[in-house]
Structures are given as structure tokens and as C-alpha cells.
Amino acid sequence: MTQLFDSHAHVDGPEFDADRAEVLARARAAGVQRMIVIGAVGDPSSAERSVALAESDPNVWATVATHPHDVEKMTPEWWAVHERLAPHPRVVAIGETGLDYYYDHSPREAQKAVFERFIDLAHRVNKPVVCHIRDAHEDARAILIAGRAMELGVVIHCFTGTPDDARAYAELGCYVSFSGIITYKTAQPIRDSVPLVPRDRLLIETDCPYLAPIPKRGKRNEPAFVVHTAEVVASCAGMSYEDLAAQTVANTCRVFRLTSP
Numbered sequence: 226m227t228q229l230f231d232s233h234a235h236v237d238g239p240e241f242d243a244d245r246a247e248v249l250a251r252a253r254a255a256g257v258q259r260m261i262v263i264g265a266v267g268d269p270s271s272a273e274r275s276v277a278l279a280e281s282d283p284n285v286w287a288t289v290a291t292h293p294h295d296v297e298k299m300t301p302e303w304w305a306v307h308e309r310l311a312p313h314p315r316v317v318a319i320g321e322t323g324l325d326y327y328y329d330h331s332p333r334e335a336q337k338a339v340f341e342r343f344i345d346l347a348h349r350v351n352k353p354v355v356c357h358i359r360d361a362h363e364d365a366r367a368i369l370i371a372g373r374a375m376e377l378g379v380v381i382h383c384f385t386g387t388p389d390d391a392r393a394y395a396e397l398g399c400y401v402s403f404s405g406i407i408t409y410k411t412a413q414p415i416r417d418s419v420p421l422v423p424r425d426r427l428l429i430e431t432d433c434p435y436l437a438p439i440p441k442r443g444k445r446n447e448p449a450f451v452v453h454t455a456e457v458v459a460s461c462a463g464m465s466y467e468d469l470a471a472q473t474v475a476n477t478c479r480v481f482r483l484t485s486p
């Protein structure tokens with residue numbers, strides 16, 4: 226079966242408490258053998274849960290950070306958890322961290338300061354950075370450049386910018402990850418962005434439980450559904466489904482420094 230790698234899933238969350246084992250089994254049955262679990266939603270219990278999940282499953286790896294929505298709530302204790310977990314061998318990146326000026330749930334100055342501090346943590350543990358950037362692409366690029374984040378590897382997850390933004394990230398050397406949003410009718414600028422990203426920098430993700438792709442839109446998203454996103458990204462990239470699948474698995478392994486299956 227064609228293998229896919231879900232590069233960004235929140236399967237640690239309470240949305241999956243009732244049926245997590247079944248969700249993971251459905252992913253494997255759909256060819257989604259591997260996934261990166263993003264431990265960054267709300268308080269650091271998300272990071273703790275994600276690392277525990279990665280410890281229990283050889284095809285799951287974790288990231289740790291605090292989402293830009295929640296940075297205003299960060300305490301010294303939250304930082305201590307991230308500092309403790311960041312060097313863990315099953316933690317493959319710092320993230321998701323970044324800037325979200327669309328929701329502005331935390332003040333922008335706090336988002337920027339925390340983004341810079343997580344890039345610094347990534348340098349100290351020598352791991353790549355998974356970035357959540359919404360309506361803040363210029364500020365984000367300035368912080369990534371100033372923080373020399375490209376030396377570590379950078380993923381722009383759930384890309385929602387313009388083709389010009391995609392081109393700018395590609396020129397910088399970022400990996401760009403596409404979610405189920407790319408299947409939505411209104412997402413033509415995102416579809417137009419795919420050919421501007423070099424093939425060896427393309428990633429796919431669910432961002433589950435959010436953003437289920439068409440034809441699952443409105444349902445709880447899960448890693449098995451990344452198949453539908455892969456189909457659309459393949460057609461935008463002018464690639465066969467099988468080639469896009471193999472390319473994105475290889476890319477995900479490269480950026481997160483995993484050995485290819």
C-alpha cells in the first residue's frame with residue numbers, strides 16, 4: 226500500500242481519548258504508518274502526553290512547545306517542562322511555535338518574544354522548528370532569519386499564505402506543509418502555491434482533529450484522512466499520487482532527521 230506520513234497531528238488531545246487506538250489503527254490501514262504528534266495545545270500537559278505517545282509507538286514522534294494562541298498564559302513552570310522534554314530522544318522538533326495575527330489570542334509582542342525563545346531552545350537541542358504562522362508572514366520570516374532557524378530546519382505548517390509567501394519561504398529554504406484546507410473551494414491561492422514550493426520541500430498533514438479535508442469536512446479529522454489532502458497536493462504539483470506520497474515521506478524524514486522506511 227502507498228505509504229503517507231502525517232507531519233502534524235494532535236492525536237494527544239481529549240478529542241481522541243475515547244478511541245485513540247482505533248484512530249491509529251485506521252491510519253495504518255489507510256497507509257499512514259507514521260505521524261508527528263504536536264504537543265503544543267494549551268498547557269504543557271499536551272507536550273507530556275505527546276512524548277508518552279511517542280514512547281509507546283515506534284512510528285510516532287513528538288514535538289514540544291506552546292501554541293502562539295496560548296503564550297500569554299506561559300509561566301516559568303511551563304518553560305521548565307519544555308526545557309526538560311526538548312532533549313528527549315523521541316522529540317524530533319520544537320513546535321508548534323510562531324505568530325497568529327488572525328486570531329490575536331495573545332499579544333503580538335508576547336508571541337514574537339516566545340517564538341524567538343523557542344528558536345533559541347531549538348538551537349540548544351539542535352532540532353528543527355515547526356511554525357504556525359497566520360497573517361504574520363513578514364514578521365515570521367524576519368524572526369526566522371534573525372534567529373538563524375534555517376540552520377536547524379523549518380516547517381511552515383498548515384500553509385495559508387499567498388503564492389508570494391510560498392515563494393518567499395521556499396527561497397529561504399523552509400519546508401511547507403499543506404493541510405485539508407487545500408481541498409476547500411475557497412483555497413485557490415493555496416493550491417496555486419504548491420508549484421512554487423520545490424518538490425523536496427513539500428509536506429502534508431492533517432492538523433487533526435481540526436480542518437478535515439473534503440469529503441470529510443465538518444467531521445473530526447484524523448490521520449487516515451490525509452489521503453484526501455495528498456490527492457489534491459499531488460494534482461497541484463503535477464505529480465502522481467504515488468510519487469507525491471514517496472516524496473513527502475522522504476521530505477518528512479529528512480527535516481525531522483528520521484531514517485526513511
Ligand SMILES: [Zn+2]
Pocket residue numbers: 321357382383
Ligand atoms: Zn497550527
Ligand SMILES: [Zn+2]
Pocket residue numbers: 233235263321432
Ligand atoms: Zn497544529
